[in-house]
Structure formats: C-alpha cells, structure tokens
Amino acid sequence: MILLVYAGLVAAVTSVVGYYVPWAAAAAAVLVALLFEPARRRVQSFVDRRFFRVEYDFRKAERRSWTASGTARASRSLPTRSFGDESLIPVRRIGFFTLDRSSGRLRCAAHRNFDLLERRGIRFEPENLKTRLTAPVALDDRVEPGVQYEPADRTVFARWGMEIVFPILTEAGGFIGFLVLGGKRSDAKYTVEDVDLLSNICTHAGLEIQRVTLQRDLVQKEAEAGS
Secondary structure (H helix, E strand, O other): OHHHHHHHHHHHHHHHHHHHOHHHHHHHHHHHHHHHHHHHHHHHHHHHHHHHOOOOOHHHHHHHHHHHHHOOOOHHHHHHHHHOOOOOOOEOOEEEEEEEOOOOEEEEEEEEOOHHHOOOOEEOOHHHOOOOOOOOEEOHHHEOOOOOOEEOOHHHHHHHOOOEEEEEEOOOOOEEEEEEEOOEOOOOOEOHHHHHHHHHHHHHHHHHHHHHHHHHHHHHHHHHHHO
16 A cells, blocks of 8 residues: 555656656655655554554553463473463563583573574683673664663674573573564564563563472472382
8 A cells, every 4th residue: 555655656756747747757756755664654653663563451451461481381381371372472482591501501401482592502711791681682773762672782682593592490590591582573662561471470480490300400309219
C-alpha cells in the first residue's frame, strides 16, 4: 500500500511538472521521494508497533511466567517454559546459557536463532568482567531512558547479535547463567517495563533452577546410598 501511494504521488507530480517543464520531471520525482520518506518512516513505525510491540499486563505476564517455570521438571526446560512466550516481547533471537563449572565455559541450554552458539562454549572468566552482574547489561542505544542497566561491550554484543543480557543467579548470589536477547522484531528499544518483567522472571527462574538442582542431587545421593 505504501509503495502504491508512493508510485501514485511520483507519477502525478512528474506528469504535471513534465507537462510544463519536461526537463524537470526527474528532479520532481527525486523531490517527491525525499518529501515522502519521513511519512513512509512514520507509517512503517506504526505498522511495526501495531503487529510486533504487544502491550501486556505486567502482573499477569509475571504470574504466567512463574507458573510456566514452576511446572518445569528439569532446569533445561525452564528457559523454554519461562522465556519462550512470543506474545510478551517478540524478539529476533533469545538464548539461555548456563555455566559448566567443570570446564568454566558457558553452554547454550536452549535458544531460538542463536545457532552460532549452539555447539560452542564461551569461556567465562568472572575476574575479567567489567560488571558485578547486579543489573542487566545492554547496548546504550537499545534501551529507553529510565532503564537501570550496565553498558555493554559493543564489539562483543555486535559479534553475537545481542542487545541485552540478564544474569541468572541463585538465592545466595551464585552465578547460574545468562538470558540473552537480540533486538525486538519491531526494532523498538527495551522499555522499563520490559526490563522489570525479564529481571523478575530471571530472579524466579534462578530460584527454580536451584530447587530443581538440589532435588536432583538429593535423589542421586539417595540412589547411590541405596546401591
């Protein structure tokens, strides 16, 4: 529809100008294109927001994610249950990475469109971190004003297609992994509501993963003692 309107405007102006000043028809077409571009951008932005930037009730969304993570039976299924709801915050890519303590590397536990990182681990060196992992880490130009975050390394984030990363911790502050997100499908920035929702979900998911891990370790110890 946008292209049809654009073509109609160019054709109309070109025919009128060309009738009186034949040599100016091309210049008129370029001028119309330049004048039409801001309107095209506004229309495109409206379409993006209308179809991809979904408004949500914060408390209902939070409870729904808590319920999903609470019904998961294994830590590997938690990211899919908790973070895979496209109706909340549609994003181009999302991944859940856990720390393999034996190797000291981050492994991809579940993802969508992080194929490059699916089978390769990333060396995790806490001593070299520029952040204390007390807040999400994000690109400066991809979050709205008012969001509490720590600035990201633009080179690293651009290499892997990341825009914002949330640490997932145990109740005692022990590190479990990261929730990593790429850009929104609408190209909109992450809002305060988005960050608050995802931070709360990550906090709850960390507790659930800790609970599942403790239960698994207890069952394993009981099985070893019985044998």
